[in-house]
Amino acid sequence: MKRITGRRLQRLREQLFTRNPLCVRCQELGLTALATQRDHIVSLEEGGLDVEANTQGLCDLHHDEKSLAERLRARRRPG
Template identity: 85%
Template sequence: MPTAAPRPCSHPGCHVLVRDGTGRCEKHPRPVWTKPKKAATKRITGRRLQRMREELFRQNPLCVRCQELGLVALATQRDHIVSLEEGGEDNPANTQGLCDEHHEEKSLAERLRGRTRGR
């Protein structure tokens, strides 16, 4: 029975001929499949979320980051201190009120961390 025609290893930069049809030489086996990452915590939605936002802004109507900087600005965003994608819980202990500017800044930093984490 004929065997597969020899082909170079499919690993970048390797030119060893492979004759078994797998496409990879012994030095460069295909990466083993890994278990997918844990799914992010499910977000609270609907009326329950509306009640939680109302309670958060009633307790502290000002942006937490602005207060740290000695500024005064209304909080308009309910923010997760530890993002749900990074394993944070969707509960009142993990939330803070932020203004739009600080929320956007924090969200951008989280997105950039997520991109580098995926590499």
């Protein structure tokens, strides 16, 4: 499946942040921060789909932490 881009991506981001404007990871920690990144719960590189059910809003900090963890896992995979 091809990654969503352009106007369609912008519309999906807007819909996601309208439904839940807060970072889901911050909320889990009892904190409040605006979501700024449309994140794939299961990354596309790890087999996730670019569909609404596989997205969440994250703040920049939590998105960066999650992306780093994904990159580190990718380095450890045989390939």
